[in-house]
Amino acid sequence: MSLATRPAPVIDNWNRTFWDACRERRLVLQRCTATGRCFFPPGPVSPFTGRPDWEWVTASGRGELWSFVVFHQKYFDGMKDELPYPVAMVKLEEGPYLLTNLDGMTAAEARIGMRLAVRFPGGPGDFLLPQFGPEA
Amino acid sequence: MPPDTSPASPAIHQPWPLRDKIAFVGIGTTRYGNFPETDSYGLGCEALNAALDDAGLKPSEIDGLIVNRIPSYERFAEIMGINPQYCLLTEAPGRFSGVSLALAAQAIASGAAETIALVYGNNGRSVRMLYGGGDSQWSPWGMTSPGAIHAMMWQRHMHEFGTTHADLGPVSVAFRHHACLNPDAVMHGRPITLEDHAAARPICEPLKLLDYCLINDGAVAWIMTSAERARDLRRPAVLLSGYARQDAFHYGSAPADDFWYPNLSATRSVYDRAGFGRDDIQGLGIYDNFSPTVMFSLEGLGFCKQGESGDFVRDGTLQLGTDGAKGGRWPTNTSGGHLSDSYMQGWGIIAECVRQLRDDCGDRQIPNAQAMQYICATNIAQSLILRRDA
Numbered sequence: 001m002s003l004a005t006r007p008a009p010v011i012d013n014w015n016r017t018f019w020d021a022c023r024e025r026r027l028v029l030q031r032c033t034a035t036g037r038c039f040f041p042p043g044p045v046s047p048f049t050g051r052p053d054w055e056w057v058t059a060s061g062r063g064e065l066w067s068f069v070v071f072h073q074k075y076f077d078g079m080k081d082e083l084p085y086p087v088a089m090v091k092l093e094e095g096p097y098l099l100t101n102l103d104g105m106t107a108a109e110a111r112i113g114m115r116l117a118v119r120f121p122g123g124p125g126d127f128l129l130p131q132f133g134p135e136a
Numbered sequence: 137m138p139p140d141t142s143p144a145s146p147a148i149h150q151p152w153p154l155r156d157k158i159a160f161v162g163i164g165t166t167r168y169g170n171f172p173e174t175d176s177y178g179l180g181c182e183a184l185n186a187a188l189d190d191a192g193l194k195p196s197e198i199d200g201l202i203v204n205r206i207p208s209y210e211r212f213a214e215i216m217g218i219n220p221q222y223c224l225l226t227e228a229p230g231r232f233s234g235v236s237l238a239l240a241a242q243a244i245a246s247g248a249a250e251t252i253a254l255v256y257g258n259n260g261r262s263v264r265m266l267y268g269g270g271d272s273q274w275s276p277w278g279m280t281s282p283g284a285i286h287a288m289m290w291q292r293h294m295h296e297f298g299t300t301h302a303d304l305g306p307v308s309v310a311f312r313h314h315a316c317l318n319p320d321a322v323m324h325g326r327p328i329t330l331e332d333h334a335a336a337r338p339i340c341e342p343l344k345l346l347d348y349c350l351i352n353d354g355a356v357a358w359i360m361t362s363a364e365r366a367r368d369l370r371r372p373a374v375l376l377s378g379y380a381r382q383d384a385f386h387y388g389s390a391p392a393d394d395f396w397y398p399n400l401s402a403t404r405s406v407y408d409r410a411g412f413g414r415d416d417i418q419g420l421g422i423y424d425n426f427s428p429t430v431m432f433s434l435e436g437l438g439f440c441k442q443g444e445s446g447d448f449v450r451d452g453t454l455q456l457g458t459d460g461a462k463g464g465r466w467p468t469n470t471s472g473g474h475l476s477d478s479y480m481q482g483w484g485i486i487a488e489c490v491r492q493l494r495d496d497c498g499d500r501q502i503p504n505a506q507a508m509q510y511i512c513a514t515n516i517a518q519s520l521i522l523r524r525d526a
Binding site: 007008075085089112 | 283
């Protein structure tokens with residue numbers, strides 16, 4: 001793994017809290033206060049109401065593998081040593097999808113529908129990237 | 137993360153006001169390949185001149201201009217000496233070929249312009265355009281490129297419906313077969329087999345090289361006007377009978393978790409808008425940036441049940457007959473499409489549909505083609521039907 005050379009996240013006014021929480025090894029999501037539903041990526045309003053009525057909540061960090069791919073093509077210089085690398089689409093228990101990577105397992109072990117849990121093994125600069133592996 | 141709202145129900149009880157009112161009167165395409173000696177302006181001019189010659193029109197008779205993948209509409213109009221009363225530049229993604237077509241139809245119908253030139257020019261190959269990389273929501277995880285989005289969706293489709301990577305093979309093989317019938321196609325003279333499709337090098341698994349479109353330099357131009365005016369011009373008019381569109385932007389920036397099935401299904405209203413159904417259509421143009429989009433399109437528009445596209449395409453359904461052999465019921469992307477002609481982002485596929493309806497297609501002509509349907513599966517799902525003028 002070379003998470004240290006990954007592309008750095010693009011920080012904006014909406015996702016800053018998400019990345020700050022990752023540094024504390026917490027996965028947070030915005031939750032619409034009217035509907036109780038979570039959404040991601042972070043934004044200024046709830047997509048369920050269009051209104052700025054939401055709160056940050058700490059997610060369970062658990063979800064299921066919805067789909068995955070394995071990259072053979074190099075798009076990022078900082079990831080060339082990881083090729084071929086998997087990208088997993090994880091459906092979080094709270095509803096939203098995250099695109100992430102597998103940690104502690106290989107793509108050959110990936111089974112759609114399997115339970116996964118978040119971990120924070122490293123990242124570029126002072127960021128920690130959420131990764132997912134088998135549920136403990 | 138789909139919201140609870142479903143796509144708007146199309147108003148099928150009302151006749152579509154634009155039915156058969158707008159026509160294609162000129163088509164121009166350039167050669168496709170690697171042309172560092174020119175650029176998207178030069179290629180666009182070449183295509184537009186071919187379309188003007190086809191229609192028998194002069195630049196001064198163009199009073200509307202829509203450009204796509206050409207950096208500046210002002211510069212392009214300056215170069216061609218066109219001072220229109222309607223002009224715009226549309227967004228880069230290929231879904232905007234159909235969007236541009238609809239905008240032109242609306243502009244003509246409303247009187248904003250009488251004769252509109254639509255010009256697409258792309259020099260992505262010679263400038264080594266990368267469809268992937270760069271900063272995005274998902275770049276820290278290495279997720280990038282349109283191909284990966286389709287790979288993610290096809291992996292899920294295989295899980296949900298029991299389809300396979302091999303199910304995509306007949307799509308790639310059919311379109312390559314068509315390219316071999318089209319002397320202008322980039323992959324002319326290079327036939328492939330199902331075994332070649334299976335053995336191609338992986339790009340983003342489950343997709344492999346022969347599931348990906350071809351990045352080339354080239355340009356396409358269409359000239360559209362009213363059906364009434366079209367009847368006074370030199371080529372047989374090809375009419376826009378129906379157009380339907382449904383957007384779905386709720387995927388949370390992730391690959392669509394429903395294969396765009398709901399919004400594609402909503403565009404089945406295209407038949408009501410055109411006033412005739414599938415039985416009266418002889419061939420298809422399907423936006424094939426990657427082979428799975430063909431499957432999503434066929435399922436979404438109801439050519440087969442959801443999940444059954446693998447069975448549907450298996451026995452040459454999409455392939456033209458040759459040498460007296462009977463072809464499939466739905467010859468699709470007869471120029472070779474994005475997979476084997478060139479990736480002209482829908483512009484070339486729609487041009488091919490028009491050509492089929494003017495008997496311009498030579499060895500790849502669909503016998504007795506009276507109507508053609510175009511489908512584009514993305515978060516802006518679209519379908520349109522073109523037919524010969526009666």
